[in-house]
Amino acid sequence: MRIFDPHIHMSSRTTDDYRAMAANGVQAVVEPAFWLGQPRTSAGSFTDYFDSLIGWEPYRAAQFGIRHHATIALNPKEANDPRCRSVLNLLPRYLDKDGVVAVGEIGYDSMTPAEDEAFSVQLALAVEYELPALVHTPHRDKAAGTRRSLEVVAESGIEPGRVAIDHLNEVTVGLVRDTGCWMGFSIYPETKMSPQRMVEILKAYGTERMLVNSAADWGHSDPLLTVETGRELLAAGFTADEVDLVLWRNPVEFYSQSGRLDLTSPAPVATFAGSSIARGGG
């Protein structure tokens, strides 16, 4: 089983996670820009973070033979902080970079006017830079947030096939299915969405335009839940080809629209023990 995790925050994970992911078939990841737990207090904090997402983190992933790409954006939560707004002016510089395969995560957290503006501005950037967009749906009031997100996406003029609406569940998947947008699901250990529930959703809605991720981040999460979902799908009678479609070919197709997905060059051998990271300390 080969796995492409289309949404995982590796900056918050350890090298043990990378090792376990590689050992279980995770060969490629996309890391969306998001918050840091502790609120940022200046735009400079984003600059360092974005540089890390396109420089340091791909290098760290490569030690384990994992391909790493990023999406860049001002996240919905921090769009509400006036100290962070000027990040919007920094984005064009990053949206030009090779390792950046989408604008994201954008969308809504609390559905404020500031979030409205950041969302629209960044969808316009996705159109301008010919990149897909990764849209986060709020964890509270999810159905209303998803509906409103779809309206904003439609108004932006971006082609629906270039948009993934993420963190969906049984209630919201039906809202997205007929829009032409891709449907993303984040599998968590206890809350929100489990591998078993994901199996039922794929039985009900099919495998087309479906994306499954672990969204692993600072909170209680598990970077192997994509693998676990694959195993549950096989146990439930899905074919190996269907599992490969959902866990590999779908995310490849979605992010390939950036024209920048690089899965072809040979991955470095996992030489972490002898790498400069191990020697460098810190």
Ligand SMILES: [Zn+2]
């Ligand atoms: Zn995320």
